[in-house]
Amino acid sequence: MKPLEVYNLHKQYQQGKQSIQAISGLSLSINAGEILAFLGANGAGKTTSIKIIAGLIQPDTGWVKIAGCNPHTNPQALRMLGTVMEGSRNLYWRLTAEENLEYFGVLKGINSSKARKQALRLLDQFGLMHKRKAPVKTLSRGMQQKLSIAVALVHKPKLLLLDEPTLGLDMEASESVKALVRQIASEGCAILLTTHQLDIAEEISDRVAIIQKGQIITEEPTKEIIKRFSGSSYIIKVEGELDLLQITKIETLGAIVESEQERIIYTGTKEGLYKVLAALEPLAILQVNQDKANLTQVFLKLLKQHSYV
Numbered sequence: 001m002k003p004l005e006v007y008n009l010h011k012q013y014q015q016g017k018q019s020i021q022a023i024s025g026l027s028l029s030i031n032a033g034e035i036l037a038f039l040g041a042n043g044a045g046k047t048t049s050i051k052i053i054a055g056l057i058q059p060d061t062g063w064v065k066i067a068g069c070n071p072h073t074n075p076q077a078l079r080m081l082g083t084v085m086e087g088s089r090n091l092y093w094r095l096t097a098e099e100n101l102e103y104f105g106v107l108k109g110i111n112s113s114k115a116r117k118q119a120l121r122l123l124d125q126f127g128l129m130h131k132r133k134a135p136v137k138t139l140s141r142g143m144q145q146k147l148s149i150a151v152a153l154v155h156k157p158k159l160l161l162l163d164e165p166t167l168g169l170d171m172e173a174s175e176s177v178k179a180l181v182r183q184i185a186s187e188g189c190a191i192l193l194t195t196h197q198l199d200i201a202e203e204i205s206d207r208v209a210i211i212q213k214g215q216i217i218t219e220e221p222t223k224e225i226i227k228r229f230s231g232s233s234y235i236i237k238v239e240g241e242l243d244l245l246q247i248t249k250i251e252t253l254g255a256i257v258e259s260e261q262e263r264i265i266y267t268g269t270k271e272g273l274y275k276v277l278a279a280l281e282p283l284a285i286l287q288v289n290q291d292k293a294n295l296t297q298v299f300l301k302l303l304k305q306h307s308y309v
C-alpha cells in the first residue's frame with residue numbers, strides 16, 4: 001500500500017460569476033521513503049492539491065488515499081499524515097519545545113508516555129535537546145522550523161507534506177534541515193515537498209512532478225529529467241597551445257576554439273568527441289566536462305513548451 005495515492009482530482013472555485021478551474025485531472029503517488037518535489041509557478045494549483053490531500057478541502061471529483069485511507073471519508077487517514085505548511089507554523093509559542101512535541105503527540109492519538117519518549121527521541125535527532133525547556137518564541141527561526149518538522153513527525157506518519165522547508169533560513173540551518181529531510185525519508189516516510197527553491201528540490205528529491213494550470217505536465221525521477229535536458233555539449237581543456245593545423249582540423253569537425261577562455265567547445269555525439277580528442281594529440285587533455293542542465297532550466301523550458309500546447 002502506497003503512503004500516498006491521488007487519482008484524477010478536479011477542483012473548481014467560484015468567484016462571483018467567474019469559475020476558476022484550479023485542478024484538472026491530477027493524479028500522483030509516492031512510495032515509502034521517497035521525496036517527491038511538487039513544483040509549479042504561482043497559481044499552478046499546488047496549494048489547492050495539498051489542501052485536498054490534507055483533507056482540508058473537498059475535491060469536486062477524484063480521490064486521495066493516505067496509506068489506503070481516504071482523508072475525506074475516514075479521519076483515521078489523518079493519523080498517518082504530518083503537515084508542515086509555510087507561514088502557519090504548527091507550534092504553540094508559549095509552550096516549550098518538549099511540551100509542543102508531547103501536546104501534539106497526544107492530540108494525534110498517541111498516549112502520553114509514548115509521546116514523551118517520542119519527544120525526547122526527536123529533540124535528540126533534530127539537535128534540539130539543549131532547547132528542550134525553552135519556549136518556542138525564544139528559538140531561532142531555523143530551530144523553529146526544525147521543531148515544526150519534528151512536531152509533524154511525532155506520531156510517526158507515513159506521509160509528510162512539507163511546504164518550503166528552508167525558506168528564509170541561513171546556509172547552515174538550511175543544510176541541517178535538508179539533511180534531516182533526507183534522513184526522515186531514509187527511515188521510510190514518504191515526503192511531498194513543495195518549494196519554489198528549485199536548487200533545494202534538485203538536491204533532495206528523488207522524483208519531480210511539475211504542475212501547470214492544474215495539470216501534471218511531467219513526472220519523472222529527478223536525475224533522469226536533468227539528464228534528459230542536459231546538452232550534448234562538451235567543454236575540453238588542454239595543456240599547452242594549439243597549432244594552426246590542429247585548430248583547422250577540430251573546427252572542421254565542428255568544434256569551437258575559445259582562445260580567451262582557453263577551452264574548446266564541441267556539441268555533438270560521443271563518436272564526434274573522440275575524433276576531436278584524437279585531433280588534439282599529442283597535447284595532454286586536462287579535462288572534458290559535459291554541459292549539465294539544472295532543475296531551474298528544465299522547469300522553465302517545460303513550462304514554456306507546455307504553454308504553447
Ligand SMILES: Nc1ncnc2c1ncn2[C@@H]1O[C@H](COP(=O)(O)OP(=O)(O)OP(=O)(O)O)[C@@H](O)[C@H]1O
Binds near residue numbers: 021045
Ligand atoms: N479560495 C479560492 N477562491 C477562488 N480561487 C482560488 C482560491 N484558492 C485558489 N484559487 C485560484 O486557484 C488557482 C490555483 O491556486 P493555488 O493557490 O492552488 O496555486 P499555487 O500553485 O499554490 O500558487 P502559489 O505558488 O502562488 O502559492 C489560482 O488561479 C488561484 O487564484
